[in-house]
Amino acid sequence: xxxxxxxxxxxxxxxxxxxxxxxxxxxxxxxxxxxxxxxxxxxxxxxxxxxxxxxxxxxxxxxxxxxxxxxxxxxxxxxxxxxxxxxxxxxxxxxxxxxxxxxxxxxxxxxxxxx
Amino acid sequence: xxxxxxxxxxxxxxxxxxxxxxxxxxxxxxxxxxxxxxxxxxxxxxxxxxxxxxxxxxxxxxxxxxxxxxxxxxxxxxxxxxxxxxxxxxxxxxxxxxxxxxxxxxxxxxxxx
Numbered sequence: 717x718x719x720x721x722x723x724x725x726x727x728x729x730x731x732x733x734x735x736x737x738x739x740x741x742x743x744x745x746x747x748x749x750x751x752x753x754x755x756x757x758x759x760x761x762x763x764x765x766x767x768x769x770x771x772x773x774x775x776x777x778x779x780x781x782x783x784x785x786x787x788x789x790x791x792x793x794x795x796x797x798x799x800x801x802x803x804x805x806x807x808x809x810x811x812x813x814x815x816x817x818x819x820x821x822x823x824x825x826x827x828x829x830x831x
Numbered sequence: 832x833x834x835x836x837x838x839x840x841x842x843x844x845x846x847x848x849x850x851x852x853x854x855x856x857x858x859x860x861x862x863x864x865x866x867x868x869x870x871x872x873x874x875x876x877x878x879x880x881x882x883x884x885x886x887x888x889x890x891x892x893x894x895x896x897x898x899x900x901x902x903x904x905x906x907x908x909x910x911x912x913x914x915x916x917x918x919x920x921x922x923x924x925x926x927x928x929x930x931x932x933x934x935x936x937x938x939x940x941x942x943x944x
Binding site: 720749757758759760761764772773774806808815816817819820821822823824825 | 863872873874875876877880919921923925930931932933934935936937
């Protein structure tokens with residue numbers, strides 16, 4: 717089976733812009749979770765989508781949003797970018813039966829740099 | 832104070848040594864504990880998953896959970912250069928409504944041949 721894929725792998729934006737990141741889960745997986753990874757804060761949970769609905773949410777501002785399509789593919793959007801949004805954004809997919817307690821399979825991430 | 836504390840290292844040990852990686856946590860509701868390994872420029876991959884106190888063994892890896900002390904450990908026996916990576920602990924509680932995985936900041940491990 718193909719693994720989790722994320723596009724693009726690298727992205728450079730300027731402050732105030734918005735960005736959309738894409739994630740294709742493993743075939744058959746219905747849950748997609750998003751994480752932000754930075755050297756100072758580590759890996760932080762953003763949100764989880766299951767069957768096109770946001771099921772769990774972390775403690776990030778409303779500038780961070782996401783959605784999931786009927787084929788389980790997911791997109792994450794960050795509006796009004798700030799310098800502190802520079803990070804590796806990781807997507808993980810799982811079967812979805814037990815929420816975030818399911819085994820998560822991570823993609824390689826999208827490296828976002830905000831100038 | 833963070834909910835999960837993990838020594839960032841870096842930790843360097845000679846090949847063949849036993850490695851001990853640790854995390855402490857403050858939220859007594861945490862019931863499910865995981866260890867992930869992350870190689871450079873890759874996403875994390877699950878190594879061990881446990882939900883009870885005690886030890887769980889898988890090959891050269893042993894996960895240990897002590898809920899009374901809010902302390903978890905990962906032991907690597909006969910360490911190999913291929914074990915060089917960042918190791919992240921993660922945990923979650925079973926809640927009604929909003930669940931999330933909380934990660935430690937990771938320990939960077941280098942195995943010296």
